[in-house]
Amino acid sequence: MKVFKLPDLGEGLPDAVIREWHVAEGDSIGAHDSLVTVETAKALVEVPAPRGGIVEKLYAAEGDTVEVGEPLVGFADSRAGATRESDEKTAAQAEETAAADAGTVVGRIQGGSEMLGSEQAPGEREARRATPGVRALARRLGVDLERHQPRDARFTEAEVRRLAGDREKGPAATAAQRETDERKQGVAGPADSPARRAMALAMSRSRDQVAPMTLCDEVDISTWWGEQNATVRLVRAIQQACVEEPHLNALYEDGQLQPSAAINIGLAVDSPRGLFVPVLRDVANCSDADLQQQIGEYKDQARETGIAREDLQGGTILLSNFGALGGRYATPVVMPPTVAIVGAGRTYQGVVAVDGKPAARPLLPLSVSADHRAVTGGELARFLQALVNALSS
Template sequence: MAEIKAPVFPESVADGTIVEWHFAEGDQVSRDAVLAEIETDKVVLEVVAQTDGVLSKIVKNVDDTVLSAEVIGELTEGATAAPKADAPKAEDKADANTTVPPESVAAPVQAKADEQSHKDQSPAVRKAANTTGVNPADVQGTGRGGRVTKSDMANPTFKSDTGSVIATSVGERTEKRVPMTRLRARVAERLLSATQETAMLTTFNEVNMKPIMELRSEFKERFEKRHGVKLGFMSIFVKAATEALKRFPAVNASIDGNDIVYHGYYDVGVAVSSDRGLVVPVLRDTDQMSMADIEKGIGDMAAKAREGKLGIEEMTGGTFTITNGGVFGSLMSTPILNPPQTAILGMHATKERPMAVNGEVVILPMMYLALSYDHRLIDGKEAVQFLVTIKELVENPAMLLLDL
C-alpha cells in the first residue's frame, strides 16, 4: 500500500484545496497518470501516480483543505482493478424475432446512459451540479476525452443535439452563484492591497510602432527559420524595459518595511490571462537573454498557463512586470502594481492615427504606453524619464544594438 501525498508546497504557500479527482476508488491507474489537482493561491498543482496499481482509498475529497506533503489517498501497488459487470449472456437476451415496443426500451437505455454519465463525472462536477442545478450532460466538456470538468461547470457552454450553444429564451432571468477559486481570490486580495497600501500613480506616453513593425516584417521569416520561433513585439519591449531598468535602478527596486531593496538582476514578469485567473510568470535575467530566448520563454509560459501547469517557482521573484491589454483590444488603461514591485508597464492596442511629423500630417501606427509606479519610492521625474527611455528604444531599435 502506497500513500498518495500532496506536493511539498513552498514557504509562501500555506495550504491548498483539492479541486478534482480524475479517478474513483477501485479504478486502475498507471504510473505518471494525473490522479488529482490541488489549487493553491498561486497555481494548480498535479498529483501523479508514482507506480501502477489501483486507487484503493481517497482520504481527502474535493474541496478539502490539504497541507504540504499531507496524505490524500492510498494506492495498492501492482494490483489489478476488479472486472466490470459481465455483459448479459446470450440466453438472457430477447429473441431476435420478438417485437419489443420502442417505449419499453427507451427508458432502461436512457437510465443506463445516465448512470454511466454519472460514473464518468468527477466528485467536483457532481457537487457543482448539485449546487448550480446545471446538468453535466448538457455541458460541452473540455477535459480529456470530452469529459466535463469543474471549470466547465463554473462557466458552462451548453450544447444542443447538434453541438451548438443553446441560447437563453427571451425574457428568462437566470443567475448562478459559484465560489471564487483560490487563485482568483488571491489575485483579488493582492490587487486590493496594491491600491490601498501604495501611493500609486500612472504616467502615459505614446510610441510610434512603425519602425519595429517594419523590422519585424523584414526579418520575421529569417528569424523564425533561424531560431524556430516567431518574432513578436513583446521581446523588443522586454529588452527596452530591461535597458531602462538599468538606467533607473529605483524602478527595479522594492520596498521592504523601512528599507529599499535595490536588485542587481532583472527578472521581468509577463502577465498572462488564464481560465483560472491572471498569472505572472517571470523571465529570469532578461539582460542576458536574446530576443529569441525571450520569445521562446514567453511562448512556453503562455502554453503552461493555458494548461494550468505553471510552477510556483516560475511566478515568484519578479522585479518588474509588463502587461499587454492590447491583445484584447484595450486602447488605454492604468495597470495595477504587482507588489512588492514598484512599477508595471502597460502596453495597449496599436491604432493608426493622424500625427504631426515635421509640420505635416502623417498616418502612423501608434500605441499608448502606461507606467504605474509607487510614488513612495519613484519620483515623477524618474517615472516619466523611464517611460520616455522605453519609447525612444522602441522607436529606434538600433539603439539597443548600439547600446545608446
C-alpha cells in the same frame, strides 16, 4: 491512524484544489514520495509525503477543494501495518515464498505476481516522466502517456500536443474540447478558480499597501511595427529603461527599496482561469528567440494546465500587454513587493508631424504605474522616456 493535513503552501490562500492523486488507499509509500498535485494561487504544486507507510484513507477526491489544516491523507500506524501484513500472509499460506516477496513490492500488486520487485506502478512511472502540468494537459487531450516513450527524460508539452494531434484542430475545436474536458473532470470554473481567488487577494494587498502614481505617453513605432514581435520589443525596452532607472526594477519590503541586479519581468497573462503572472528571468541573458518561445509556453500553460509555482515567483518588474485585447491607456496595478508595472495599449494609426507635415503612423500607447513610496515622480518620468526612446529606434 496518523492523519496528514493540508499544509500551508505559502501562496496566501486558505485552500487548494485536488488535481491528481499519485497514491491510492492501500499503497505503501516512502517518506517524501509525491502524494498529490494541488492547484493553489494559480500554481500546480506537488505535495510530498511527510512520512513513509501505508495509505489508509484519502480524505478528498480529484476536483475537491480542501482547506489548509483539513485532513488530506490517513496513514496506517505501524501496528495496523503489521496486522495487515500478517493477514495477507495467512491468506496466502499456499504461496509462502510469493507472499514474502510481496512485502517488498513498490506500489500495488496486480494479478498476484504481475508487478513484483522494484517495478513501478503505471501512475508512478508516468509521474517520473512528466511534470504535473504536462500530465494534466495529457489527460485533457486524451493522451495516455503510458503508451508512449518521451524523446528525452520527460515528456514536454510539445510532445503531448503532437501525440494528441492538437495542431490539426482549429482554435474553436480546441477551446470546445478543453471546456468539455474541464466539465467532465470537475475543474473549477472561471468564477471560483484558485487563480481568480489569488488575484482578488493580490489586488486587495495592492490597494492596502501601495501609493500608486501613473504616467502615460505614446510612441511612434513605424521603424519596426509589423516586422518584429511586439512583446519581445517591449521586454527589450523595459530592459533598457531599467538600466537607466534601476530603482524601478526593484522590490520594496519593510520600508526598504531593494534594486535588483537581474531584470526579471513578470508577464501578465489573461486566461479563462484568471490572471497569471509568470516570470521571464534574467532577460538580459536571453535571446529574442528564447524570450518568444518562453512567452508562448506560458500562454499555453495558462490556458491549458496551470503554471508551476516556481515560474510565478521572483519578478522584479511587471508588464501588461493589455492592448492585445483592447484599450489604449490604463492605470496598471502595482503588485507588491514590486514597485512598477508597464502597460502597453492597443496600437492605432495616429497623425503626427513628420518634417513639419502631417503623417499617419502606428502609435503605441504606454501607461506606467509605480509605488510612490519607493519611486519619485522624476524617476518614473525618466523611466517612461527611456521606454519611448527604446521603442522609437
